[in-house]
Amino acid sequence: MAAAVRRRPDPPAGHVPVLRDPLLAAIAPVRGLWVDGTFGAGGYTSALLDAGAAQVIAIDRDPSALAAAADWAASCGTRLTLIEGRFGDLDRLAKGAGAAAADGVVLDIGVSSMQLDQAERGFSFSRDGPLDMRMGGAGPSAADLVNRLEDDALADILHQYGEERAARRVARAIVAARTAAPITRTAELARLVSGVLGPPRPGQTHPATRTFQALRIAVNDELGELVRGLEAAERLLAPGGLLAVVTFHSLEDRIVKRFIQLAAGRVGGSRHAPEAAPGPARFVPVTRKAVGPTEAELHANPRARSARLRIARRTAAPARPADRQALGLPALLRRPGAV
Numbered sequence: 001m002a003a004a005v006r007r008r009p010d011p012p013a014g015h016v017p018v019l020r021d022p023l024l025a026a027i028a029p030v031r032g033l034w035v036d037g038t039f040g041a042g043g044y045t046s047a048l049l050d051a052g053a054a055q056v057i058a059i060d061r062d063p064s065a066l067a068a069a070a071d072w073a074a075s076c077g078t079r080l081t082l083i084e085g086r087f088g089d090l091d092r093l094a095k096g097a098g099a100a101a102a103d104g105v106v107l108d109i110g111v112s113s114m115q116l117d118q119a120e121r122g123f124s125f126s127r128d129g130p131l132d133m134r135m136g137g138a139g140p141s142a143a144d145l146v147n148r149l150e151d152d153a154l155a156d157i158l159h160q161y162g163e164e165r166a167a168r169r170v171a172r173a174i175v176a177a178r179t180a181a182p183i184t185r186t187a188e189l190a191r192l193v194s195g196v197l198g199p200p201r202p203g204q205t206h207p208a209t210r211t212f213q214a215l216r217i218a219v220n221d222e223l224g225e226l227v228r229g230l231e232a233a234e235r236l237l238a239p240g241g242l243l244a245v246v247t248f249h250s251l252e253d254r255i256v257k258r259f260i261q262l263a264a265g266r267v268g269g270s271r272h273a274p275e276a277a278p279g280p281a282r283f284v285p286v287t288r289k290a291v292g293p294t295e296a297e298l299h300a301n302p303r304a305r306s307a308r309l310r311i312a313r314r315t316a317a318p319a320r321p322a323d324r325q326a327l328g329l330p331a332l333l334r335r336p337g338a339v
Contacts, residue, residue, distance in 0.1 A: 017043025017108065018304040019246055022291050024051050026311050027242050032103030035059065035094050035236065037087030037229055042069050044106050049079060053104075057081045057094050061136040086136075088228030091236035101238035107229055108246045109222070125190035125208045131183065133212075133219045142215040146189065147182045151175045160330035161223070161251070162214025170196050170211060186212075213249065223333055226252060230259050231322055234282060237314040243283065244311045251330070253290060253308045258327045260285055260312045280317040287311045 020043065024030070030051040036044050039060035048056050058073075058080060060066055066082050073082050085093045087107060094102060131143040140148075145157070151171040159167035173196045174183065183189055190208040197207035217223060233243050247253040263283040290308035297304050324333070 017047065018297070018301060018307040019291060019293060019309045020044070020047050021297075023047075023106070023244055023246070023309055023311070026286055026291075026309075027104060027244060030104070033057070033099055033101075034104040034106065035090055035099070035102045035233075036106050037090045037233070038106075038108045039069070039082065040065055040108060042072065044108060045080065048104075048106070049076065053079075055079050055081070057083060057097050057099060057102075059083045059085050059087055059090055059093055061086045063137070086225060086228075088225045088232055090229060091232040094236055099236070102233075102236045102241055103238060104242040104244065105233040105237060106244045106246075107226075107233070109226055109248065109252050125186050125206060125212055128185055128187035131186055131189060133216045135220050140219065142219050143182070143184050145215060145218060146174055147178050147184075156332060157218045158211055158214045160214075160332050161217040162210035162212075163251070164210040164214060166197055217251075223251060223255065223329065226255055227259075227322055227324070227327065227329070227333075230256070231319070234263065234314065234319045239314055239316040241314045242286065242311060243314065244309065246307055246309050248306050248308075253310070255327050255329065256310050257290070259322055260310060262323065262326055264312070279320065281315055282317040282319065283312040283314055285310075285312050 017040075023044075024047060028051070030048055030053050032053065033055045034048045034053045034057075036048065036056055036058040039045055039058040042058070045056050045058045056079065058069075060082075061084065063084055066084055069082060073080050081097050083093050083097060090105065131141065131146065133142040145154070149157075151168075151174075154174060155167040155171035158164040158170055164170060170193055173192060174189075177183060177192055183192070189211070190206070193208040193211045194206075200207055230243075230245075237243060245256045247256055260283055263281070264285055265279065265281045287310050290310055292309075293301075293304040293307055
């Protein structure tokens with residue numbers, strides 16, 4: 001009788017990888033070494049291994065995500081290497097693990113469902129918890145920003161990172177409220193913002209959504225990290241290697257779109273960024289435009305509604321630093337030394 005095949009354990013539960021099927025279809029056949037720069041709960045890493053990747057190097061700045069995956073990673077043997085770190089350093093981290101170049105890099109930008117669902121992490125206003133939002137547990141928290149910044153600085157963050165139209169009013173209300181007592185809980189901040197903006201109309205998101213997004217981006221330097229991650233992927237990818245990026249809001253998608261356009265030599269200006277000098281194409285777009293979720297995926301996972309996927313193929317042209325101004329970054333990130 002044939003020996004039973006030992007089934008590899010499922011990855012840690014808690015995160016449904018969005019746009020997995022269109023991503024796998026666009027990058028097929030999956031071969032060689034892939035780097036998952038945003039491991040999370042292992043959804044993309046598991047999919048890449050199942051699709052045929054010989055090896056995956058998975059990176060995450062959140063030590064709790066890696067700890068939750070330890071047993072599963074061990075079952076994968078040498079095919080999977082977990083590394084704690086930021087995906088903005090993915091080329092250095094991958095080379096430190098013995099990789100000379102990668103056949104593909106996948107980045108799932110933003111906060112994971114696993115983090116949103118843990119009230120103690122302070123990412124979500126739907127579950128009361130400490131106002132933290134730090135992905136790696138180091139540096140200033142959201143409470144630090146809310147209770148220390150002047151109203152102008154707070155308003156800039158809310159407007160530029162959250163695209164909050166009422167940023168000034170919300171910032172003034174925060175500064176006024178904290179004079180009585182520090183704002184330390186997610187529910188407390190959510191109630192404060194709701195009091196300023198009023199209840200949502202039918203079909204609208206919670207009024208605190210943009211404020212929480214902005215603070216999370218600022219706390220974790222998410223847009224700066226995105227730019228560094230795109231540059232690191234460009235340096236690491238072998239000619240013909242694929243870069244796949246999933247974003248969850250317009251600021252992220254705009255940066256990725258512009259990065260690929262510039263690297264592909266498509267340098268027309270826009271209202272977000274001036275025209276940039278052309279050069280040898282360093283990427284060729286694989287997806288003509290951003291790929292969004294199907295109705296079936298939205299039914300199964302409503303959090304996928306804003307997800308967008310873009311894929312590009314690396315050429316043999318030498319890597320170059322991205323032009324920060326041409327990427328159309330928010331003004332906060334165009335200041336010297338910001339990225």
